[in-house]
Amino acid sequence: MEITNDIKYVGVNDHKLDLFEGQFIVPEGMAYNSYCILDEKIAIMDTVDINFKDEWFHNLENILKNRKPDYLIIHHMEPDHSANIANFLEKYPDTTVVTNAKAFKMMDNFFELDSKVKRLEVKNEEELSLGKHKLKFIFAANVHWPEVMVTYDSTDKVLFSADGFGKFGANDTDNDEWDCEARRYYIGIVGKFGNQVQKLLKAASSLDIEIICPLHGPVLKENLSYYIEKYDIWSSYRPETEGVLVAYTSVYGNTKEAALLIAKKLEEKGCPKVAIADLARDDMAEAVEDAFRYNKMVLCTTTYNGDIFPFMREFITHLLERNFQNRTLAFVENGSWGPAAIKVMKKMLEEAKNITYTANNVTIKSALKKDTYQAIEKLTDELCNDYR
Structure with missing residues (x-):
């Protein structure tokens, strides 16, 4: 050539x-x-x-x-x-x-x-x-x-x-x-x-x-x-596209249900772009790429052995290794007796620069119930305020 x-x-x-x-x-x-x-x-x-x-x-x-x-x-x-x-x-x-x-x-x-x-x-x-x-x-x-x-x-x-x-x-x-x-x-x-x-x-x-x-x-x-x-x-670690990545891990499907509902609500409320990643099954590099592409992200995972599910830990580690910064983050945690995932994720992300955390997050205790749906409404409202 x-x-x-x-x-x-x-x-x-x-x-x-x-x-x-x-x-x-x-x-x-x-x-x-x-x-x-x-x-x-x-x-x-x-x-x-x-x-x-x-x-x-x-x-x-x-x-x-x-x-x-x-x-x-x-x-x-x-x-x-x-x-x-x-x-x-x-x-x-x-x-x-x-x-x-x-x-x-x-x-x-x-x-x-x-x-x-x-x-x-x-x-x-x-x-x-x-x-x-x-x-x-x-x-x-x-x-x-x-x-x-x-x-x-x-x-x-x-x-x-x-x-x-x-x-x-x-x-x-x-x-x-x-x-x-x-x-x-x-x-x-x-x-x-x-x-x-x-x-x-x-x-x-x-x-x-x-x-x-x-x-x-x-x-x-x-x-x-x-x-x-x-x-x-x-x-320069600037967001490339207005939108939200919903990244999740799920053991029995309840956290996945919450993640999919959040994605659906975001689209209904005018979010210009919504991407979703199953961190256990989807290409991890694609998920990392989308985390850097969009300006907002929702991390959804279970409390697991007093920590977070391994694929979510791996995902956050990939972000930190690449100097993740300048984004808005929200959290969804699930735990039957002692939900601790949000605390663990925030602790991991302390070294990330210029992170804005949403006022609203979601805690699931085993399965989605009335209070979960209400929390999802508040979270998705907050994430979509910029688009209304």
Whole structure:
């Protein structure tokens, strides 16, 4: 695939992977992107997952013809991008590996490279000329590993953005929708490091960018302000959409009944968007994504062993690991003899910043009764005050 006259796509698609990073469901597969810049000197931008070595080399050979690459530029040492460094150097031993000091240190952890391997260690904002193309390296620590950097090609105005602006899904699917899988990818993979993403966005704002080439997902060529705005919202932990996520766990169905009734009441009372998540059965990453997408959330769970149900505890832990903040929260608890779930959840969420708690919450003692329905009416009224 041609990105520009001189920049070619040489990545691969993975349709066999079931869990990305061992935890994220990827029903539409995954793309491992790699690029080749053809100039007086040739630069290869990253490798691919180890399982696609032969396909990647085939793609490279089709682009290189009989030429040899001069540089292998490594933006990120995670194995889905770096696994073929040693294989590449065995095939093209005269290539110079270009990256930063932290990445070289990690490289030596992953590989026992020959001491004769040519290394070019670059510093932040250092430049490299390929001839016509001038490359500028910008460090992006913790987006999302500490060695990450991005590269700006001022000639074709291309930003090689590492994991930034990536998404779940192979590039040869029919799904052109970007937001959902890009959001789930961002929140799951990079979400903890919003401050670092903000720094990168600030650095990128001074660049004239016409194309973004991420390490996962499609190359972005049009309406770049849209994608950049999404990243600004996500990385600053601002709600993206007015609405309520109702997230629940239920043992015998009574807490589920309350959660579904709350969702129904919210819709009836004018809430613009209501999402619901069964934390025991639905994709946990989707639930976490929705928690960051919407401005309000209702957490519904049972008191369990004097604590809360394990899936709810896991869910809240995922939120806290990703710096959950700037939201309105409400609670529903269930307990036959000693309801304590609200107390436990509030205690867990103490480290979350700028959380507004509703005045009304719901306590169920075993099953829904008249007082439960009245409490649900008050809670849903409060949550929908903004929409009336």
